Amino acid sequence: MGRNALAPDASLASLLDSLHEGKLGKQLVYSTAMPSTPARYGELDPPLSPALAGALARSGVERLWSHQAEGVAAVRRGENVLVTTPTASGKSLVFQLPALEEAAAGGPGRALFLFPLKALGQDQRGKFLRLAAEAGLPPEVAGCEIYDGDTPRALREAIRRNFPRVVVSNPDMLHLGVLGHWVGWGPFLADLRWIVLDELHTYRGIFGSHFHHVLARFLRLCRAVGANPQIIASSATAANAAEFAETLTGAPFHWISESGAPREGRHLLLFRPDGSPYTAALQLFVTLVKAGMKTIVFTKARRITELLYSWLRRQEPDLARRVASYRAGFLPEERRQIERDLFNGVLDGVISTSALEMGVDVGGLDACILVGYPGSMMATWQRSGRVGRDGRESITALVAMPDALDQYFLDHPQQFLERPCERLIVDPGNDQVARGHLVCAASELPLCGDDRAYLEPHQARVEKLLRQGHLLAAAEGDEIFSLRRRPQRHVNLRGTGETFAILAGGRTIGTV
Numbered sequence: 001m002g003r004n005a006l007a008p009d010a011s012l013a014s015l016l017d018s019l020h021e022g023k024l025g026k027q028l029v030y031s032t033a034m035p036s037t038p039a040r041y042g043e044l045d046p047p048l049s050p051a052l053a054g055a056l057a058r059s060g061v062e063r064l065w066s067h068q069a070e071g072v073a074a075v076r077r078g079e080n081v082l083v084t085t086p087t088a089s090g091k092s093l094v095f096q097l098p099a100l101e102e103a104a105a106g107g108p109g110r111a112l113f114l115f116p117l118k119a120l121g122q123d124q125r126g127k128f129l130r131l132a133a134e135a136g137l138p139p140e141v142a143g144c145e146i147y148d149g150d151t152p153r154a155l156r157e158a159i160r161r162n163f164p165r166v167v168v169s170n171p172d173m174l175h176l177g178v179l180g181h182w183v184g185w186g187p188f189l190a191d192l193r194w195i196v197l198d199e200l201h202t203y204r205g206i207f208g209s210h211f212h213h214v215l216a217r218f219l220r221l222c223r224a225v226g227a228n229p230q231i232i233a234s235s236a237t238a239a240n241a242a243e244f245a246e247t248l249t250g251a252p253f254h255w256i257s258e259s260g261a262p263r264e265g266r267h268l269l270l271f272r273p274d275g276s277p278y279t280a281a282l283q284l285f286v287t288l289v290k291a292g293m294k295t296i297v298f299t300k301a302r303r304i305t306e307l308l309y310s311w312l313r314r315q316e317p318d319l320a321r322r323v324a325s326y327r328a329g330f331l332p333e334e335r336r337q338i339e340r341d342l343f344n345g346v347l348d349g350v351i352s353t354s355a356l357e358m359g360v361d362v363g364g365l366d367a368c369i370l371v372g373y374p375g376s377m378m379a380t381w382q383r384s385g386r387v388g389r390d391g392r393e394s395i396t397a398l399v400a401m402p403d404a405l406d407q408y409f410l411d412h413p414q415q416f417l418e419r420p421c422e423r424l425i426v427d428p429g430n431d432q433v434a435r436g437h438l439v440c441a442a443s444e445l446p447l448c449g450d451d452r453a454y455l456e457p458h459q460a461r462v463e464k465l466l467r468q469g470h471l472l473a474a475a476e477g478d479e480i481f482s483l484r485r486r487p488q489r490h491v492n493l494r495g496t497g498e499t500f501a502i503l504a505g506g507r508t509i510g511t512v
Contacts, residue, residue: 012393015291016267024287027280030270030413036393040260042069049104052097055134061090066260068093071232074254075194080231082200084241085259087385091234095196096128098232100135102193103142103165109193112229113168116202119335121146121168124198128166141165148173163188171203172493175214179444180488182221190225200235201378201424203248206433208426210493212248213437217444220454224445236382237421244424264388268417269397272410281371281399282308286316289323289349293366293395297351298383300372302327308351308371319348326352354379366394372401373409378421428457435461436491439470443482446474 020028041063047053056062064072067085071094074081083091095113102109115121125144132142143164147156149172156177159167167188169178178185195218197203203211222229231249235241242255273280281297285308288295299305309325324338324347341347342365354374365387374380380398388394398416400406409416428434438458441447447455447462455462462480465471472481484490502510 012267012395015288015293016395019269019284019287022287024271024280024284027271027273028269029272029410030268032268032413032417034266034268036265037263039262040066042066042260044069044072048097049101051104051135051137052100055131055136056093058134059131061093064093065090067091067256067258068260070256072097074256075230075232078230079254080233080249080251081256082233082235082242082245082253083256084235084237085256085261086237086263087382088388089259089261092124092127092198094234095194095198095232096131098194099128099166100132100137100142103132103137104135106141108191110163110188110191111166111194111196112174112192113166113196113198114174115168115170115198117199118148118150118170119339120198121148121170122336123339125166125168139164144168147177149177160184163191171211171214174218175210175440175491175493176488179214179217179221179440180486182444186225189222189227192222192227192229195229195231197231197233197249200233200241200245200248201238204244204424204426206430207494208248209428209430209433210437210491212250212426212428213434214493215249216454217437217441220441220451221445236378238378239420239423241424244426247428248426262391264391265393266384266388267393267395269395270410270413270416271397271399272407273399277371277399277401278304278308278311281369282311282315284397284399285349285351285369286312286319288367288369288395289319294364295349295367295369296365296383296386297349297369297371298374299351299353300374302353304371305351305353312351322347323349323351326350354383364392366392368394368396370396370398372403373398373406376422377419381421431461434458435465435470436487438462438465439482439484439487440491442471442480443484443487446479446481447471448480449478 016031019025020031042065044064048056067083068090071081071083075094075098081094083094085091095111099111113121113124115124125146128144132144144166145155145159145164146168147159148170182189231251233245233253235245237257238244241257242253245253271280271284285295285297297308299308305325305327309323312323313320324341326335326338338347338350342350368384368387370380370383374383384396387396398409400410438461441454462471466473466480470483472483474481500512501508502512
């Protein structure tokens with residue numbers, strides 16, 4: 001059955017009725033419908049150029065939604081912008097359009113797009129280049145290249161010889177591959193107008209503490225060559241998004257939280273399995289896919305993802321050919337192929353860990369099954385937001401695990417619906433993290449009196465690092481140097497240790 005191929009005599013309502021009355025009906029303890037919301041539009045003054053407006057129209061965007069127009073207007077005014085509208089609300093146009101307007105006007109301004117996952121960067125590069133081509137902007141004017149760990153050495157050298165309008169990278173590559181060699185990036189930094197931080201909520205905890213210092217080091221180097229880039233950030237909904245963004249970056253933001261994008265009706269189903277939650281989840285998945293619903297299942301562990309997929313292959317071999325499993329650890333080319341097959345309609349379903357939670361565009365999905373409460377409301381609505389695109393109503397189903405929190409939500413479903421998203425926490429003052437980055441900063445450009453804004457929170461740490469011999473003060477003047485060459489190699493942003501390859505018969509089949 002093809003994409004969204006509900007039988008002619010069926011409808012979403014009849015499918016929901018059949019779920020209530022079928023084998024799963026006794027396990028369905030709560031269901032509700034969340035109403036649709038209409039679109040709200042905004043206007044830009046001055047409006048987009050005819051070429052850009054035409055490019056948007058041909059890509060399906062006749063008018064900008066209110067949050068998109070507000071975001072672009074704030075960027076034009078020189079403000080830092082934070083957008084926290086739901087998944088699939090077109091947040092990326094807020095950072096794509098300013099760079100394209102600059103390219104169309106022949107200006108020198110460049111942009112750095114930072115994504116926490118490589119797949120997001122691949123996805124956004126394709127969208128940017130397609131929009132640029134539709135607007136008649138050639139690659140030499142509106143080029144976009146990825147500079148990360150997967151970029152071949154020859155292409156890296158070509159990028160550094162002739163910087164494109166937009167460089168797409170990630171925090172790890174910025175830390176290891178750019179900051180330690182920043183002099184070669186001097187021309188790009190001098191023209192840098194915008195730093196884009198997508199999926200800002202991922203920079204919480206220890207990873208966020210590291211990223212705070214990476215960004216501070218980068219902005220310090222930008223100032224050294226005369227640049228003062230704006231920050232454009234997007235994030236999942238959070239209780240304290242603006243406060244978090246300011247703590248993370250050290251800058252104030254124009255915060256946009258009200259979405260103008262239309263939202264189709266959504267149906268929420270809560271299941272209490274009378275046996276294994278995995279068996280119930282697989283049964284629900286098969287039912288939905290056979291009904292023509294393009295469905296994604298989110299599990300809480302790699303092992304469960306593979307277990308459900310292996311059961312599916314045994315029980316429904318024909319259907320399994322139209323379904324894929326997806327998790328971290330797959331080779332990059334394997335993940336990209338699955339994403340393409342979902343987008344193109346080759347696949348009707350996917351069983352995934354949280355690896356597909358964030359905004360890689362995989363086309364129109366109709367149903368989301370959560371195998372267990374994801375652990376936060378933010379993750380719950382982020383995963384639910386992956387479905388219901390293309391103007392179709394959607395289903396989100398939680399198949400509860402036996403643990404207390406899952407069971408509590410089944411007994412108090414209004415709590416599940418009304419509970420606010422969690423606060424985002426980051427600690428820029430983590431002493432161990434800060435000390436490592438101070439040594440990195442001193443190796444990139446000697447610390448001196450001109451760095452007052454950068455050094456003010458760290459005076460005691462600098463003095464301690466000097467006493468311990470990690471930093472060295474010049475005999476004359478106020479410059480402070482690092483005694484370690486390439487200290488970036490000794491600071492791991494993710495705090496996860498080494499990456500290991502999984503081999504079978506001498507062939508790499510995954511990573512961990």
